[in-house]
Amino acid sequence: MADKDSDKSEFSKLLAEECTRILASDVFARAPVQSKLLSFLCAKGVEGDTSINQYIVAVDGLGRHEDYNVDSDSYPRVQMSRLRSNLASYYASHRSAHSLCVYIKPGEYGLRLASRDLAYPSLFKYNEQSEDKAPAIAETAQSGAVSQNGEPTPEAAKTGIAQGFSTTTKVALASIIIAAALLLYASMQYNSHPDHKPALSGPPKVALEVPRSGYFNSNDRNRQLAANVERLARNQIAESFVSNLAMLDTSADTIPSYTVRIDLGDGLTGPEATIFLIDKADTELFQTSVEVSGERERFLRRVNAALAGLMGPSGMLANREVAQIDSEPRSAYECQLMIENERAQGISIADRVESCLQSYPDDKHAASWLSRKAMGMFFSQIAQGDPVTVESEAWQLIRRALAIDEYNPYANFIAAKVRIAEGNCEAAQVFLERARDRSKSYPTLIAATYAESGGCITNAETLETSTQEQRAEILALIETNPMPPVPLRTNLILAGLSMGRADLVTMAGKLPVSYNPNGDDQGLAEALSFSNELQKANSDVAFFRTNRGRIETKLRIYIWNESAREKVLETLDE
Numbered sequence: 001m002a003d004k005d006s007d008k009s010e011f012s013k014l015l016a017e018e019c020t021r022i023l024a025s026d027v028f029a030r031a032p033v034q035s036k037l038l039s040f041l042c043a044k045g046v047e048g049d050t051s052i053n054q055y056i057v058a059v060d061g062l063g064r065h066e067d068y069n070v071d072s073d074s075y076p077r078v079q080m081s082r083l084r085s086n087l088a089s090y091y092a093s094h095r096s097a098h099s100l101c102v103y104i105k106p107g108e109y110g111l112r113l114a115s116r117d118l119a120y121p122s123l124f125k126y127n128e129q130s131e132d133k134a135p136a137i138a139e140t141a142q143s144g145a146v147s148q149n150g151e152p153t154p155e156a157a158k159t160g161i162a163q164g165f166s167t168t169t170k171v172a173l174a175s176i177i178i179a180a181a182l183l184l185y186a187s188m189q190y191n192s193h194p195d196h197k198p199a200l201s202g203p204p205k206v207a208l209e210v211p212r213s214g215y216f217n218s219n220d221r222n223r224q225l226a227a228n229v230e231r232l233a234r235n236q237i238a239e240s241f242v243s244n245l246a247m248l249d250t251s252a253d254t255i256p257s258y259t260v261r262i263d264l265g266d267g268l269t270g271p272e273a274t275i276f277l278i279d280k281a282d283t284e285l286f287q288t289s290v291e292v293s294g295e296r297e298r299f300l301r302r303v304n305a306a307l308a309g310l311m312g313p314s315g316m317l318a319n320r321e322v323a324q325i326d327s328e329p330r331s332a333y334e335c336q337l338m339i340e341n342e343r344a345q346g347i348s349i350a351d352r353v354e355s356c357l358q359s360y361p362d363d364k365h366a367a368s369w370l371s372r373k374a375m376g377m378f379f380s381q382i383a384q385g386d387p388v389t390v391e392s393e394a395w396q397l398i399r400r401a402l403a404i405d406e407y408n409p410y411a412n413f414i415a416a417k418v419r420i421a422e423g424n425c426e427a428a429q430v431f432l433e434r435a436r437d438r439s440k441s442y443p444t445l446i447a448a449t450y451a452e453s454g455g456c457i458t459n460a461e462t463l464e465t466s467t468q469e470q471r472a473e474i475l476a477l478i479e480t481n482p483m484p485p486v487p488l489r490t491n492l493i494l495a496g497l498s499m500g501r502a503d504l505v506t507m508a509g510k511l512p513v514s515y516n517p518n519g520d521d522q523g524l525a526e527a528l529s530f531s532n533e534l535q536k537a538n539s540d541v542a543f544f545r546t547n548r549g550r551i552e553t554k555l556r557i558y559i560w561n562e563s564a565r566e567k568v569l570e571t572l573d574e
Helices: 002-023 032-047 054-061 075-093 136-142 167-192 220-239 296-311 316-322 332-344 350-359 366-383 393-404 409-421 425-437 443-456 460-479 486-499 502-509 522-539 541-546 548-558 562-572
Strands: 101-103 112-114 205-209 258-266 271-279 284-291
Touching (some): 075 205, 220 258, 220 296, 296 316, 296 443, 316 332, 332 350, 332 366, 350 366, 366 409, 409 425, 409 443, 443 486, 460 486, 486 562
Parallel strands (some): 205 258
Antiparallel strands (some): 258 271
């Protein structure tokens, strides 16, 4: 018994010393949540506490509320998965103090100590030397894994690798190692050149966590509201082109690059949803809160709009992805990122669109590029006084785009505009529905569809019902986009005018815009000027009547249906 007590004491001493070294490293210095979790688990290990489970980790280790539900909240499992990954990252570049590494077996929550080859076999190198210069292979045979009770784990009983190599075998192994080293060096030289940085082949994995407490667990109705928030968020992540919804997996290889976390609980002034974007290092990149006030539908719309701003083409996540591109795009995904980013900055994208279409003509993103090219062609037609019809060359590009992706939101939006411009609202309906359904991460398209579709509503009762629904949607976009890009603010103003809601126009017009005055996109500069002009005309009817001709001419660029344009002009003339 004394030997076991001695072993436990030695385990505690070694664990405490190794944890102290790990927590002082750069890997954990930039990961406060992970540091907190490791410190907690280390303290439990030193105490000899073997009763650690998911609930204890969640509540005592990570500060979750006592009503934490192990079935509905994956937060502790994800954090444990990240901890395994961070420990592996640490030992990839650091040696242990006593040839024993801290590790956590999958499915467990307690810390263990084992030799490097047993704890992290993927990091084990045959030519690595231990601190006493003995071969690491010998260490494998001599050092076993140790658990918190001081006894060897089953891994320790495994037989080490035989060491009696013949001279011929040693020479052969040496040749292989030298050749591998030369190949590795050549690979490092190749990849170290900026021109050979691996291209982004697709969107990052994004996990979703929606823990709930307090108000959101108080009754079935509120639990359903929480479920609706989770459904909205899941759809946003799944449909955004800059994210790939990650399924729950506790293996280190599948840790998501980002996590969207929505805390549903009681805030300082009432129940609220607090939305976070967190990267793999547990750095908080984004945070916003949406209060549950008034109608529940309004709350859900505001949550949806906030997520759209985060996951949209020019949102926080897209900007993070663009920052990883060195210069010119080298994949279809990078093309899409660059096009959307440059468009938002006011940089002309015509040449970029052509280049990407030539390089990746059959990629799914080509549907968006063809649609943007078609839009430019339609603008030219309108400027020349030609009607917008399905007989044009630009319409053929839209057909090609829909053939690539029949649900592409931008292609469907333009198809709807063309059909509405022709007065064929019935044919436009299917395109409008697709555009709205797939535009959850494209707030500008949402606003633009409402500005255009007003020309298809003639029945007074239908108009009143539709306007109420659309007003709530536009209001949510205004409230959750405090500094919108120019196209979004312009279309929010136009949508308000099309609905006859001067109050929405005033609210949208007061929003400061995100705009780069040094950009070379003249169209964006003109859009900003027109947006300001509409705002002034909305508050000054004399100004509108004096400048009606110029405003009407510019309006043709944005709204192609004559009836919808008349509604805008009527609102301004009131």
